[in-house]
Amino acid sequence: MGYDPKNPMEGRISDLGPRYYGDFLPPVIKENKGKWLYHEILEPGVLVHVSETGAKVFTVRCGSPRLVSVNYVRDICDIADKHCDGFVRFTTRNNIEFMVDAFEKVAPLKETIKSYGNKFPIGGTGAGVTNVVHTQGWIHCHTPATDASGPVKAVMDDLFEYFGSMTLPAQVRIALACCLNMCGAVHASDIAILGVHRKPPMIDHARITGVCELPLAIASCPLGAVKPAKAIVNGEEIKSVQINAERCMFCGNCYTMCPALPMADAEGDGIAILVGGKVSNARSAPKFSKLVVPFLPNTTPRWPETVECVRQILVAYEKDAKKYERLGEWAERISWEKFFEKTGLPFTEKSIDDYRLAYDTWRTSTQFKYTSHTAAYTNK
């Protein structure tokens, strides 16, 4: 018996919650849970964890595009069935982890993984670039200012060497969110790729009455730029809104609340780059990412400006940062003026906060470094 549309509540089961994690642990994991002593990254993408019982688990980590088909997942299952007793896990950064309980099993596992061509690149460990956390973009979302899987693919193609190596001063976490809602929570990433709008919403007066609660749309604007207004539709006066474009900061919250205020635009939309965030509490406290490039265009299909910009930042960091220093720690040590100089990114007024609490980021000190930015004052 299956679902019966005539008796939808008959035999219904609800509130089961997720499957119990304990049923999905590989035997070596189950037996040594809570007993792990230490770990080591043997080579890029290959880890060993050693238990106080002497048991070891070897993990081979692989990247994935996150947006994957059921057949791709079945390939993962085939590998796990062949080598890993039918168990597999995913990381919070969309990597796949295949685990085996003996060192001798690592090489055959890697060989099978490699037989799938570039489907499952091995890496994503240690002081390198691991997989990108990202959102849906044009494949599924209704508010994006850029695509997600497209730019991620282009960026990771370019940074591929860093996924399979550990040559950087520390781990570099890249994330992409396709609009300011930040489902990808890019606000604490070493390098954040963020979809941004630059044109105020249009007003679809013909549709607004049917699809929009006007008070909610008006209240949705943090800067009071959405005001009640009358409009004429088919010769009749209706209640609608007007937008004070000069006040708009392009957050898109009004469109979230009101489908009659669309923002998407081929020229207006694009990407901002923010850097220097971190989540871990190691050494310094968690940090927000800071806006260093206000806009790059959505140049489909491969976003060359974004790809180049990310590489430019990464290479400057790789060259200049000290061992263990996260990108934000490096920028703070050398000063942000040196960050712009060393990366070659132009500094614009758009990196100066003029929203709430902006003053917290203004420099209230005589301490600064002389860089090209101060040349107009020093080279007289």
Add this chain to the structure above:
Amino acid sequence: MAKHETPLLDELEKGPWPSFVTDLKQQAETKPEVWDILGQLELSFKDRITHWKHGGIVGVFGYGGGIVGRYSDVPKQFPGVEHFHTVRIAQPSGLYYSTENLRALMDLWEKYGSGVTNMHGSTGDMIFLGTRTENLEPLFWDLTHDLKQDLGGSGSNLRTPSCCLGESRCEWACFDAQEVCNSLTQRYQDEIHRPAFPYKFKFKFSACPNDCVAAIARSDFSVIGTWKDNIRIDQAAVQKYIANDPEYPSNGGSHKGRDWGPFDIQAEVIDLCPTQCMWMEGNELKIDDSECTRCMHCINVLPRALRPGLQKGASILIGAKAPILDGAQFSTLVVPFVEVNKENDFEEVVDVIEKVWDWWMEVGKNRERVGETMQRVGLPTFLSVMEVEPMPQHVKEPRSNPYVFWKEEEVEGGWDRDIEEYRRRHAA
């Protein structure tokens, strides 16, 4: 469904990183509607805007979340994606799967949906991308009856809680992240499936301060592992690191790809300690644990020599969110230490959760995250609601303005005064 030309997307089949375009094309061979996904995405690449309509409320009976409605704005051109609803499947804590379960999920999704997924979504759920309204109830029936599992959260409810892999494969776990995550997910099924909150509410459990699930940045209620006693030191292993023994690579081998020179415990551990609470005494590494803030750096660098203490638990921080609207927030430290104990059904964590909810459900405004409510009322008010005594640990530094909101009962004689009596002493 006809194959579509995708010259722009075809460019994303090039390069060494796995291509979702290649994958979707292969999927389209057995699921022709995937051609329409590719076709519409190609159109978005051409037009450089999304082609999904705003909104669409769909779901299964009895639930107010778990499914996100989505409709194409070009359904005539791409009928296979006319409806393209997302189904969120609650993930097992720690993201381990048996292939038996994964295969069953994939079969289910091939039967009722597009066959396109995310492993995983940003909050942690497994995401099934793209199905029609009429498939939702049959899918839910099979999911619950045959696979014995359930949808995740969406909307103004408790979102599917998530955690790091915790004790299952990490020596630094200070509590059993999977157990508490699973246990509270089960406890709060009603809150996950039936929206009753002002806005979304997320739990994340990271079992140590490295915070691999980004709890401090991404969850309203962040439970982050810590300890009360001293870092455990194996002095013999410290010596191995100092001697540059190849079995003891710094930072667990994460810097192996580059020659950083021989390991230097002074420069790489002692000098980088944010509280400067470590030193060498002869051959012994010493730590003044009373000065330690448990940042994890020394433990990360010397995983075979240093371990978190034995009296483990968690700090509870509250209120993180992404920038919309007033800017991004990290969670704020509220409870410095709780035990995360299965024996008492995690009551120390549950007490804090329910205190937050009782208050926020009453005073939180529509679409106001708890971190914004905290900002609106101020941290002192929030702490009093939480029945937590204010302490210096709650702030980075004391306030620098003098605008204290004194309460009348705190001021001798209260606020009722007589202006005439005042004028007798102080003429205008």
